[in-house]
C-alpha cells in the first residue's frame with residue numbers, strides 16, 4: 681500500500697510533467713481515496729475504462745488520454761459530469777500523462793516502440809512547441825518492412841496500414857506514437873531515415889510514394905499501449921502495489 685500523495689509525487693517527478701508543454705492537463709485530474717493498493721493502467725479515460733477499474737477494485741487509474749484538455753469545454757455538465765461523478769462516487773483517482781509519456785526516454789511510447797522493433801535511440805525527433813516528443817532509431821541488423829509489420833501485429837494486436845515505397849533494407853527509423861500526421865511525416869523524410877512509424881492513418885499515400893519512403897500506420901490506440909504498460913511494470917517493481925493494464929481497443 682502507498683499513499684496517493686507519494687504516488688502522485690513520484691509520477692510527477694519521474695515523468696517531469698511540469699516541464700513538458702502539452703494541451704493535456706497532466707497530473708492528478710480527479711482525487712480519490714488516500715491509500716492505494718491497486719492501480720489500473722489504460723490508454724484513454726472514459727466510462728468504459730472507469731467501470732473496468734471498479735470491476736477489478738482499482739483505487740487509481742493512470743491514463744495517457746485524460747479528461748481535461750486545453751481548448752475543450754471543461755464544464756461539468758452532460759457526459760463530463762457523468763464521468764467525474766462516477767469517479768468521485770467510487771472514490772477513484774485519475775492521473776493523466778499525455779506528451780510526458782510519449783517523450784519519456786525510458787517508459788515513453790516512442791522509446792518503447794523503438795525497443796519493440798529492435799532499434800536504439802539515435803536523435804531527437806517530432807518537435808512540438810520547442811521540445812522533442814520522440815526519437816529516431818538505428819538498428820544493428822537491417823530489417824524488412826514485412827518483418828516490422830509482423831512484430832507490430834503480433835505484439836500490439838495492431839492492424840497495420842503499410843505504404844512500402846522506400847528502401848527494402850531498413851536500418852533507421854523515426855517514430856511518432858498516436859497522431860503523427862504531415863508535420864512529423866515531413867520531418868521523417870527530411871531526417872533521411874528509412875522508415876516512419878505512426879499511429880493514425882493519414883491520407884499521405886501520394887507524398888510517401890513520391891518521396892520513395894516507407895510508412896506504417898499501426899493505429900492510434902495500439903501505438904499508445906506500450907507506454908502505459910511500461911509505466912505499470914515500473915510502478916509494480918518500485919512500490920508495494922498491484923498494477924493491471926486494461927486494454928480497451930478502439931479500432932482506431
Ligand SMILES: [Zn+2]
Pocket residue numbers: 745857858859900904
Ligand atoms: Zn494519443
